[in-house]
Amino acid sequence: MRGYGALGMKGWIRHMRKQKHVNFIQLNDGTGKPAAQIVTSPEICSKDVTEGSCITAYGKYQESIAQGQSVEFLAEEIKVHGPCNMQKYPFQPRKIHSHEHLRQFLHLRPKTALTSAVLRIRNTATMAVHKYFQENGYIFIHTPILSSNDCEGAGQLFTVKVSEKNDDDEKKPIPEFFTSPVFLTVSGQLHLEAVASGISKVYTFSPAFRAERSQTSNHLAEFYMIEAELSFTESLEDIMQVMEGLVKFLTREVMETSADDIRFVHRRNSASSDLLTAIDGMINKEFIRLPYVEALNIVNKICESPELKVGNCDFIM
Numbered sequence: 001m002r003g004y005g006a007l008g009m010k011g012w013i014r015h016m017r018k019q020k021h022v023n024f025i026q027l028n029d030g031t032g033k034p035a036a037q038i039v040t041s042p043e044i045c046s047k048d049v050t051e052g053s054c055i056t057a058y059g060k061y062q063e064s065i066a067q068g069q070s071v072e073f074l075a076e077e078i079k080v081h082g083p084c085n086m087q088k089y090p091f092q093p094r095k096i097h098s099h100e101h102l103r104q105f106l107h108l109r110p111k112t113a114l115t116s117a118v119l120r121i122r123n124t125a126t127m128a129v130h131k132y133f134q135e136n137g138y139i140f141i142h143t144p145i146l147s148s149n150d151c152e153g154a155g156q157l158f159t160v161k162v163s164e165k166n167d168d169d170e171k172k173p174i175p176e177f178f179t180s181p182v183f184l185t186v187s188g189q190l191h192l193e194a195v196a197s198g199i200s201k202v203y204t205f206s207p208a209f210r211a212e213r214s215q216t217s218n219h220l221a222e223f224y225m226i227e228a229e230l231s232f233t234e235s236l237e238d239i240m241q242v243m244e245g246l247v248k249f250l251t252r253e254v255m256e257t258s259a260d261d262i263r264f265v266h267r268r269n270s271a272s273s274d275l276l277t278a279i280d281g282m283i284n285k286e287f288i289r290l291p292y293v294e295a296l297n298i299v300n301k302i303c304e305s306p307e308l309k310v311g312n313c314d315f316i317m
Contacts, residue, residue, distance in 0.1 A: 006058040009035060009073055012111055013051050013084075015093050018042065025049075025075075027057065030110065032120050032261060036061065040075035051093045052084030052111070096268070114268055117261040121254060128253035129205050129226055132246050138201040138228065143188030145207065148180055151187040156211035158184040158221075184209035188227050196229040203228035237289075244287045252283050 011029035023045055025038035038057050049055065057075040064072040090105050091097060091112055102109045109115040130140065150157055162177040188204045195202050205226050212219040226246070233239060255262060266276065300307050 006076060007060060007073075009038065009057045009059075009075075010055070011035065012054050013049070014111075014113070016049070016051050023049075025057070027055070028111070028113075028116075030116050032117070036071050036073045037064070037066070037069060038073045038075050040078065044075065044078055046078075046080065048080040048083035049078055050084055050086050052086065052089045052091070053080055054082035054084075055080050113264065117264050121258045121261050121265070124254050124258045125250060126205070126224075128250045128257075129246070131253070132249045133203045133228065136201070136242075136245075138203045138230075139195075139199050141188070141192060141195055141202050141204050143185065143191040143204045143206055143227075145185055146182050147185045147191075148178075148182055149190055150183065151185070151189050155186040156213075157186060158209050158211045160184060186210055187225065189229075192227055192229040196231050200231040201228075202230075240287075240289060247287075248283050251279060255279065255283075 009027055011027040013025055014028040015026040017024040021041070023040050023042055025040065027035045027038055029035065038059075040057070040059075056079045057073065058077040058079070059073055059075040061071050062074050064070060066072065090101070090108065097112070102112060102115060110119065133140070146160060160178070160182045162174075164174050185206075186208055188206055188208075192202050192204060203226070205224060207222060208225040209222050210219065211221065228242065230239070230242065262276075265271075296309070
C-alpha cells in the first residue's frame with residue numbers, strides 16, 4: 001500500500017524492462033515532457049502492468065544513481081486503469097513502425113512517439129498563426145463551413161445532401177433540406193472580403209474542402225487554410241510583408257517552442273542537418289521579391305519534373 005502523501009504519476013506505459021528484483025517503466029502522458037523513470041519491485045506489478053496499459057504509479061521521487069537522469073520515481077503501488085492485450089497491440093516496444101503501419105490504427109497511434117510529436121508541433125503552429133495575427137491587430141472571423149458559393153471557382157465542390165429514409169419503405173419524395181444548392185466551403189475569402197468593408201484587418205484559419213479527383217499528395221480533400229484580408233493597402237508590397245512576417249513568425253515559434261519534437265521528427269525521418277540550417281537562414285534573411293515567370297524559370301532549372309508553365313502549379317518538388 002502507498003504511504004501517506006504519496007505522489008501519483010499517470011499515463012500509458014511506453015517501455016517496460018523487467019529484471020529479477022526490479023522493474024523499470026517509462027511512462028508517457030502525451031505532453032512531451034520526459035517523465036522520470038519509474039522503479040518498482042516485481043511484486044507490485046500485476047500481469048496487467050504491460051506496455052500500452054494505462055496506470056497510476058503512487059510513490060515518491062528519489063535521487064538516481066543511473067547515468068542521464070538526476071531523479072527517479074520509486075513506486076509503492078501501481079493501479080491499472082486500462083490493461084493492454086499485448087497479443088493484439090499493434091505497436092511493439094522499441095520498434096520503429098512505418099507511417100503506413102501507423103495509419104491503420106487511428107485510435108491508437110497518438111500513443112506513439114512520432115504521432116504525438118507531430119500533433120504537438122501542429123498545435124504550436126496553430127497557436128502561432130493566431131498569435132501573429134492577434135498581435136498585429138487582426139480580428140478572427142468564423143467563416144461558415146456550409147456555403148452556397150464556389151468562391152469564384154476556387155475548386156471542385158462537395159455538395160451537401162441530407163441522408164434520409166422513408167418510413168415503411170414508401171417511395172415518397174424526400175424534400176430538400178436547403179432551398180438552394182449548398183456546398184462544403186472551398187474558401188472563406190468572399191466572407192472575409194465582406195467583413196473587411198467594415199473591419200479593416202480580418203483573418204480566418206478554417207477547414208476547406210476540394211473535390212479534386214487526384215491521388216497525389218498535392219491535393220487534399222480536406223485541409224486547414226489561412227486567409228486574411230486587409231483594407232487600405234497602398235501596394236502589393238504591403239501584402240507581401242504580411243505574408244513574409246507570418247511565415248517567419250510561425251517558423252520561429254515552432255522551432256523554439258517545439259524544439260525537442262522537431263529534433264525527434266527530423267531524426268526519425270532521417271532528415272539532413274542542412275535542413276535545419278536552411279530553415280534558420282530563412283528566418284534571418286529578407287525574402288526576395290521577383291516576378292512569377294522568373295520564379296518558374298528558376299524552378300525549372302533545379303526541378304526534375306516536367307517543365308512548368310504559367311498557371312501550372314501541379315508538380316512535385
